[in-house]
Amino acid sequence: MFSWHEQLRSKGSVEPLVGAAIGVGMTAEAAERGGADFLLALNAGRYRVMGAASIAAMLPLDNANRFTDHFARREILDRVGVPVFFGASAFDPRLELDAFVAELAAAGYHGIANFPTSIHYDGRFRRALEEAGLGYAREVELLRAAQRQGLATFGYAKSRKEIQQLLQTGVDILCLNFGWNAGGTRALAQAFTLEEAADRARRIFSEVRQESPQTICVVEGGPIVSPDDMYRVCRDARADGYVGGSTLDRMPLEISVMQKTSAFKAFSVLQQADAAQSRETMRAARLTGIAGQSKAVARLLDQVVKLAGTNLPILIVGEKGLGRTTLARSLHALANRKGGLTMLNGADREVPAAEMLFGAEADFGRVRRNGALDAREATVVVENAGALDEAAQQHILSWLERGETERVGGSRSHTPQGRLVLIASPEDLAQGRLAGELAARLQPGRLDLQPLRDRPEDIPAHARAYLETIGEARQLGPLEISADGYRVLFAHDWQENTRELRRVVEQAAVLNEGRVIGSQVLRAVIEASDGTHGATTPLAEKDWILDALRRHRFRRGETATFLGISRKTLYNKMRRAGLLD
Secondary structure, eight states: OOHHHHHHHHHHTTSOEEEEEESSHHHHHHHHHTTOSEEEEOHHHHHHHTTOOGGGGGSSSSOHHHHHHHHHHHHTTTTOSSOEEEEEOOOOTTOOHHHHHHHHHHHTOSEEEEOSOGGGOOHHHHHHHHHTTOSHHHHHHHHHHHHHTTOEEEEEEOSHHHHHHHHHHTOSEEEEEOSSOOOSTTOOOOSOOHHHHHHHHHHHHHHHHHHOTTOEEEEESTTOOSHHHHHHHHHHHTOSEEEESTTTTHHHHHHHHHHHHHHHHHHHHHHHHTOOOOHHHHHHHHHHOOOOOSHHHHHHHHHHHHHHTSOOOEEEEOOTTSOHHHHHHHHHHHTTOOSOEEEEETTOOSSOHHHHHHEEEOGGGOEEEEOGGGSTTOEEEEESGGGOOHHHHHHHHHHHHHSOEEOBTOOSEEOOOSEEEEEEOHHHHHTTOSOHHHHHHTGGGEEEOOOGGGOGGGHHHHHHHHHHHHHHHHTOOOOEEOHHHHHHHHHSOOTTHHHHHHHHHHHHHHHOOSSEEOHHHHHHHHHHHHTOOSOOOOOOHHHHHHHHHHHTTTOHHHHHHHHTSOHHHHHHHHHHTTOOO
16 A cells, blocks of 8 residues: 555545545646645646636547646645545547556656546436447546556545446545536535435445445535535545535635635725825815725715805704714814804703703793703704704794794794704604704705715725724824725625724724734624624625625626626626526
């Protein structure tokens, strides 16, 4: 028995063995660095990196052996230190097996695997192959020839009959294959569920070990598409390990390239965030905490600057977590008003709101309490304006319509001198909590704050502002978020708006080591705040496109621009994902 075989057997008793079925040198080197115990150079792997499906390996597109040997010698054999098995095709009737195997041994391959293999054929075609002497029996003879040359053998099999043929040769590694892989953009229908695959492997490997205890038993293909899947099947079946093909190159590449390309495109958003603003809007942005470069933010800042210099009452409408109170407070400073700033809560029932705003009179017209709006150049901010009682709303409407109103309990009119700022939610207006006449009268001074989830392009500006504050406070120097980190932030729905974003960024800054905060830290913080557990998987392309379409109200032109692709590419991706009628 080969020394490497003993090493694999020993290692497999401690941890699952992992083999990588690959077709390019870069993947081979990466798999070795990741801890792969052995490699299989297969034509299927080469076709995958060329953009074709693995099943192309079964078609007469080229001389499979020459095709595989060409890339394996140039890119793999001399570049890795783990055993390399050559995926050898036995279909060619002109192939003299012993001479061919001798060439492979001289080239430096550690062993031979029967691939492409007839196990992926069935029915009449499979029977015709066997009758012609070009089927599985010839693959078994190929492995025997490898043993005669002192090479290790790796045998693919599906059925018990095939497995029995392999055991008769004394095969070193037996791979129970469940068909082409599920998952990714080229997923195929599966014959087994994960539970069925584990149960089948358990029964077969139990029989194999009774007959050939030294044979290494591994699984591959079908429903096994993730490390968790591998662990479940290997644990239940007591398999020695797993071989990954598409799961180690095609599917990770699809996700990684999509994410990285999107991350690089995110830099265009960052560049836009650096565009110069006017001195006034910059001051307004600094005081209000409004940040970003979306059209909504630009429009809002322009409105704030214009309204700050007037005496118009203000109605701020937006969801919680958008900085509504900060905006209301900042209007007082932007207007350079000399009076005081008073904060009231419309839901407070201890003192009637109308009395707090406009004051109250005692008997004989004597002023018992001045209202908050009586002070000249004062600003009064009322939070939860939708909770104001009817009397308070009528007093406000009367004042706005006539320029004067009565104190509570009095009959004499007086003219409040302060400025009123009301804060309400979209639900307050939709459900009529704020009287329709009052809302209409406040329309000239209305400021609408859009939810953060509808303007993801503003996320970088907010995040960088939070990081700047943290970096200064901790004297760490400037902190940054990586491009793929911004991709994670763009994909989140931010139900609590900028308040939630600030919490996530600050928590990530505390947990992160170094100056650049990456996607893993941000994703972990978001998962923890959402109450989820375990690793998250990146957005599938379909979900990624749907998310972008939703953010841009299904306008394809804007969606394509945001994703950094052409309209034609977006259309093709939507068609492949089944998003077109």
